[in-house]
Amino acid sequence: xxxxxxxxxxxxxxxxxxxxxxxxxxxxxxxxxxxxxxxxxxxxxxxxxxxxxxxxxxxxxxxxxxxxxxxxxxxxxxxxxxxxxxxxxxxxxxxxxxxxxxxxxxxxxxxxxxxxxxxxxxxxxxxxxxxxxxxxxxxxxxxxxxxxxxxxxxxxxxxxxxxxxxxxxxxxxxxxxxxxxxxxxxxxxxxxxxxxxxxxxxxxxxxxxxxxxxxx
Amino acid sequence: xxxxxxxxxxxxxxxxxxxxxxxxxxxxxxxxxxxxxxxxxxxxxxxxxxxxxxxxxxxxxxxxxxxxxxxxxxxxxxxxxxxxxxxxxxxxxxxxxxxxxxxxxxxxxxxxxxxxxxxxxxxxxxxxxxxxxxxxxxxxxxxxxxxxxxxxxxxxxxxxxxxxxxxxxxxxxxxxxxxxxxxxxxxxxxxxxxxxxxxxxxxxxxxxxxxxxxxx
DNA sequence: TAGATTGTTAATCGATTAACAATC
DNA sequence: TAGATTGTTAATCGATTAACAATC
Numbered sequence: 001x002x003x004x005x006x007x008x009x010x011x012x013x014x015x016x017x018x019x020x021x022x023x024x025x026x027x028x029x030x031x032x033x034x035x036x037x038x039x040x041x042x043x044x045x046x047x048x049x050x051x052x053x054x055x056x057x058x059x060x061x062x063x064x065x066x067x068x069x070x071x072x073x074x075x076x077x078x079x080x081x082x083x084x085x086x087x088x089x090x091x092x093x094x095x096x097x098x099x100x101x102x103x104x105x106x107x108x109x110x111x112x113x114x115x116x117x118x119x120x121x122x123x124x125x126x127x128x129x130x131x132x133x134x135x136x137x138x139x140x141x142x143x144x145x146x147x148x149x150x151x152x153x154x155x156x157x158x159x160x161x162x163x164x165x166x167x168x169x170x171x172x173x174x175x176x177x178x179x180x181x182x183x184x185x186x187x188x189x190x191x192x193x194x195x196x197x198x199x200x201x202x203x204x205x206x207x208x209x210x211x212x213x214x215x216x
Numbered sequence: 217x218x219x220x221x222x223x224x225x226x227x228x229x230x231x232x233x234x235x236x237x238x239x240x241x242x243x244x245x246x247x248x249x250x251x252x253x254x255x256x257x258x259x260x261x262x263x264x265x266x267x268x269x270x271x272x273x274x275x276x277x278x279x280x281x282x283x284x285x286x287x288x289x290x291x292x293x294x295x296x297x298x299x300x301x302x303x304x305x306x307x308x309x310x311x312x313x314x315x316x317x318x319x320x321x322x323x324x325x326x327x328x329x330x331x332x333x334x335x336x337x338x339x340x341x342x343x344x345x346x347x348x349x350x351x352x353x354x355x356x357x358x359x360x361x362x363x364x365x366x367x368x369x370x371x372x373x374x375x376x377x378x379x380x381x382x383x384x385x386x387x388x389x390x391x392x393x394x395x396x397x398x399x400x401x402x403x404x405x406x407x408x409x410x411x412x413x414x415x416x417x418x419x420x421x422x423x424x425x426x427x428x429x430x431x432x
Numbered sequence: 433t434a435g436a437t438t439g440t441t442a443a444t445c446g447a448t449t450a451a452c453a454a455t456c
Numbered sequence: 457t458a459g460a461t462t463g464t465t466a467a468t469c470g471a472t473t474a475a476c477a478a479t480c
Contacts, residue, residue, distance in 0.1 A: 003413070006412055009406060010408050010409065010412070028436095029437080029438075030437085035390075036390070041472080041474080042471090042473085044437095044438065044440090045440090045457095047438095052413050052440055055438080056434055056436090056437060056477065056478070056479045056480050057479070057480045058437080059438085073412050074412070074415045075417075081411075088307075088311045089308050091304075092304035092305050092307070093305045093307040098402065098404060102408055104407060141414055142410060142411055147480095165365050165414045166413065166414035167410075168407050168410050174253060176398070183407075183412060183413070185403060185406055187309070189226060190401055191297070191315075191320060191358075192385050193399060194358060194382045194399040195295050196226070197290050197382065197397050198357055198358060198382035198397055198440085199290050200217055200311075201381070201397060220447090254448095257449065257450080260461090260462065260463060261463085264464075266443080269460080269462095269463095270461080270462055272455045272456050273459090273460055273461045274456075274462090275461075275462085290464075340460095355440070365433065436478085437479085438477105438478090438479080438480095439476105439478085440464070440475100440478100441476085441477095442475075443466100443474070444473070445472075445473085446472095447469105448465105448473095449469085450465105451467085453464085453465095454461105454463085455460105455462080456460090
């Protein structure tokens with residue numbers, strides 16, 4: 001199960017759920033492919049690999065598809081997540097309402113700035129010193145790291161020592177860690193990449209006529 | 217120039233710049249490879265492809281390397297960017313101080329909520345109605361899209377109609393657009409992906425002993 | 433039956449790594 | 457010279473696409 005396949009699986013489920021809400025009961029590989037912008041063969045390959053069966057000419061049963069994906073993903077209730085570093089990005093995430101819909105609950109934030117501590121808020125913000133206690137009590141495995149660059153490596157190691165097994169890393173550094181999965185969200189880098197991509201496109205606009213409608 | 221290569225190029229430059237600040241004058245492919253967590257052959261392949269020459273046994277001259285990368289990237293001063301949708305994420309980005317260092321300037325934000333409008337702020341926030349005017353005047357090509365999901369497609373089309381050529385998309389939808397490059401930053405999806413990756417790792421922890429120190 | 437769709441095998445493509453000559 | 461490093465060719469690997477039989 002590589003990251004790309006996992007991403008597709010999450011998206012298949014999202015689409016199937018929406019179609020179910022609209023009253024559909026089955027979906028063809030070509031529908032899912034259109035929605036994701038990929039080749040229908042890849043959808044069938046994915047499902048074949050994951051042992052999700054379709055009906056010849058009948059497509060895939062939506063209820064069955066959702067059930068299978070949930071099985072594969074090990075869906076089991078709400079996942080608790082903490083936010084470490086309550087700066088611009090950190091507080092944006094704490095206030096973001098969309099996580100609930102996908103079964104994610106932000107249970108606490110942590111910071112070292114006394115002005116940011118609010119232990120009695122709906123989502124409490126504690127001093128970093130309390131992280132160990134909270135993590136152990138709540139058995140939290142997933143943390144968002146949104147501290148300044150200079151602190152990132154050190155704080156990541158702290159989190160891992162308290163039992164964190166997955167870090168969503170917003171700091172612009174490559175974390176060197178053991179026994180922990182890191183997913184990077186490097187906004188700066190994405191923006192720089194975009195800027196240069198646009199520049200190249202302009203530079204070469206004379207050369208290429210048939211541009212795609214969506215460049216990942 | 218694909219996206220991965222572009223990303224590596226940006227990182228090569230960042231590392232070279234830091235090494236220069238530390239007083240180094242040359243760098244070996246293996247150094248850059250270590251920093252990026254890749255194979256040194258790939259570094260040399262990249263440089264060979266981009267016509268960046270090293271010295272046999274002498275590595276790559278840092279000043280020359282930076283100059284060549286700047287040439288390739290078409291580095292020319294500060295890039296102006298707007299933020300469309302000044303919610304949690306949008307305002308976090310407006311207040312984020314790190315963009316200056318990489319030559320990015322946020323020049324304005326746009327929203328439809330009158331409470332958010334602040335035309336006389338350092339980084340002014342205008343009503344969406346003024347977007348056309350500002351974009352034309354400042355000749356802005358790059359925009360960050362951080363509006364709610366339901367508005368994303370419509371607002372993206374609006375931006376493009378006013379001359380935007382690159383969108384950094386924070387909304388959890390696949391934008392269907394023409395003549396515009398879209399880079400996605402899907403925080404929710406990354407977090408979901410992380411959660412499931414950790415679950416799988418646990419499920420299979422008995423099977424694998426030698427885990428890598430960093431999983432992208 | 434004819435047409436549409438799944439599921440799989442084979443072919444293709446590109447990215448990555450291995451191997452190694454050239455050279456300092 | 458011996459060792460280290462670049463640069464390139466060849467080999468490998470995995471992901472993607474093409475082709476097509478099976479089937480409803």
